[in-house]
Amino acid sequence: MNLARSNMTAPWMIMGDSNVVTSQDGKAGGNLYDSTQTNWVLEFLNLNTCRLVDMPIQGVSFTWSNQRVNDDAILERIDKIFYNTEWSNKFCNAVGVCDPAIESDHCPLICHLRLKGTNSKTKKAFKFEAEWLIEEDCKEVVREVWNQDDRLTREVHFCTKIRRTRVKLKKWSKTKYGGKRNMVEKLCKEIAELQNDLLTSESADRIKILQKRTRR
Known part of the structure; x- marks a missing residue:
């Protein structure tokens, strides 16, 4: 010490x-x-x-x-x-x-x-979420970008595909999960308010319900 x-x-x-x-x-x-x-x-x-x-x-x-x-x-x-x-x-x-x-x-x-x-x-950095992989329409977004026929050099072609994929996925995720994220934020806010006080049987049950809803 x-x-x-x-x-x-x-x-x-x-x-x-x-x-x-x-x-x-x-x-x-x-x-x-x-x-x-x-x-x-x-x-x-x-x-x-x-x-x-x-x-x-x-x-x-x-x-x-x-x-x-x-x-x-x-x-x-x-x-x-x-x-x-x-x-x-x-x-x-x-x-x-x-x-x-x-x-x-x-x-x-x-x-x-x-x-x-x-x-x-x-500006926030782009992050690919693992949960997107289970969405078939996410695969379609990526497939559509990479199937475009660009007459560019190999290096420029690759960088262009990556940039376009990022833009398309950001737009897709906002449409797909925008409402869900707002809902999760509201659920977490209510959980935080309940956890700021000593738990009762009622508030503990309510928190469990809210926690389950955040995982859906």
Whole structure:
């Protein structure tokens, strides 16, 4: 734990399950928050050692649940992102986001990195989704592009096909999944609202129903 400040000049960040609650507002249900159990964590993070800062997290208020209901329910904020000043200077626009839990007792923790001086509204990179492979009309989109007879050199011909395929698939996916994605976003929003409070039998059943609907 005794890390010299001179050895911590590089920009660095750690994130994940810290397994400790560092304040009373980071816990709901169960026994009261006991500061003596987390003092060593706060000491490790202070200015005399790692000089780390706890990044504010957007999204759900608690990142872990014991998945029990009523009087046995416990919620804790134990998944965190810590960073030093050097890292913050490089990624000054970074944002921490915690999405609602779907398949786990932990909520997925995401750190969106934006380099200093870059435009946060840059165009999103094209990503091919694995689920598209089971769609017959997706295959037709690709087949149609690659069956076009272009009288170009082999290198230019290949690059042109790739570019056209990307454009066609983006348009196809927006038409095919646009409504579905909006629906999933609404479902996740409702799940997040329910997971921000201690679970009851009713809210737990509702979450299970919503989680199943997100997988369809």
